[in-house]
Amino acid sequence: MAVSIDIEKDFKGFSLRVKFDSTCATMGILGASGSGKSITLRCIAGIETPDRGRIVVNGRTIFDSDQKINLKPQQRRIGYLFQNYALFPTMTVKENIACGYRGKDKQERDKKVQDYITRYHLEGLEDHLPSQLSGGQQQRVALARMMTGEPEMILLDEPFSALDGYLKDVLQRDMQTFLKDYPGDMLLVTHSRDEAFRFCDQLILLKDGKTLTIGNTRQIFEDPGLIEAARLTGCKNYSAAERIDSHHIFAADWGISLRTVQQVPTDISWVGIRGHWLKPREEDGENCMPVKVTEYIETTFEHQCLVQNPRLKDGGSLWWMRPKNSFEEDPGKNLPTYLYLPPEHLMLLKK
């Protein structure tokens, strides 16, 4: 199972240059809106045609501008789950799902449709129109319709962005169950780092139409390497960094020197740390920064503090996430004098 992509497409004021090879069964493209992630997905499905390049899925060339190969979407056998599901509004659930069947045999088709209706818990809704279904049910119909055609690979375009709160959590869990039974590859596009982390073993980070980096998901979260990559994975704390020696750097914006576990590369320019890894300390020590809280944000289950080093005049802030113990807790109390930046969680970054 493998996907290899190297495509270019130019638009007014935007150019797409995406290149990656992947051998992983569950891949994700993570990027901000406007980064070109949906266009990439559309190029793979054949809905959009790249200007130049090559797309190979499981050894089958589906697009190659040099060899003039451009398979129709109908011939690609690549499933696509649309953001708004794109269910056919005038067809019932049963008819929608039957549209995904690619064979000719009517009996076989009806059997299959029935099978997918059961599998995706749509019993009793067979004769409903999409407009009579809830968001979650619509998504299951769209999944069932896509899976009926037994696609070699499935593409999911921001599958949860149209849903809110509780339903999103439930659907994400359902989706994980459904995907477990699917033998082919999956490529998911999202702007949410949590979805990316949850669903994908391998991540491709996209920025302004270019591939930033590609790698194992956990590794990318642990050690993104580039400051842009760290930003995309949701890291909020950065400081300009100078190398002192092979395991020490000076973080100018925080006004402290830091020991690192990783060997410091000579071309390091930034250091970053995720707000969840910061630890309160009462005494000064290695990798500790004195605390002055400049801003406080209360979220549902966390206290979030913006912390500066009081010894610096224009220091940068650390965004510190601190779990709540109760809703009544006073966030101003029990503030530590120092924050500890664990060396194993420091991310050494380049431009």
Place this chain on the structure above:
Amino acid sequence: MLQNINWSPLWISLKTGFAATVIAFFAGVFCARKIMKLRPAAKGIWDGILTMPLVLPPTVAGFFLLMLFSLRRPFGKFLMDSFDIRIVQSWAGCVIAASVIAFPLMYRNARAAFEQVDVNLIYAGRTLGMSESRIFWKVIMPAARPGIASGTVLAFARAIGEYGATSMLAGNILGKTRTVSVAIAAETAAGNYDKAGFWVAIILVLSFVIVAVINIISGKGMQTRRWI
């Protein structure tokens, strides 16, 4: 008076209306579908051309049709000599004139309805392996149904009421090309106000039925909003 009425204009009008509506329906839907695939610049030009019969006086359309089909002109002569087909002063002329005039209404309504259909439905159909024609007839046409239906009824109404182009191309032959609209003009010109008034009443009833049908069709599947 009713015993003396020759009902043929009503039947000719209805017959012409149905035939022209069928032609305008397929031509309008076909052109609207083709137009949807064009780039914006070409779309604008073709849209202008296809809408012409709606904005021009019907007599101008009649003039062009006469230029094309007149037996003294190459194409009209060719049709007559090779296939023995005569368009001028014939029922076929009525149908052609009414089709040309009704076409833009069908085309514009179909196009407006297609513009409202989510393109992702087409893309979804393609990734599911459905053929283009199946996507069009099974997905897009049903989704565009209210607009298509009201376009069809409007085209029918326009075809039935057509006068200018019809009188130029098909003339006024009782029992052959005299439609209700042509009859109204002819009877009025001859001073037969009773007869003209009778046909006017027929047209009023017919129009009322057509408007009612439009409202029933377009009311279905469309939410009626009330502005307060």
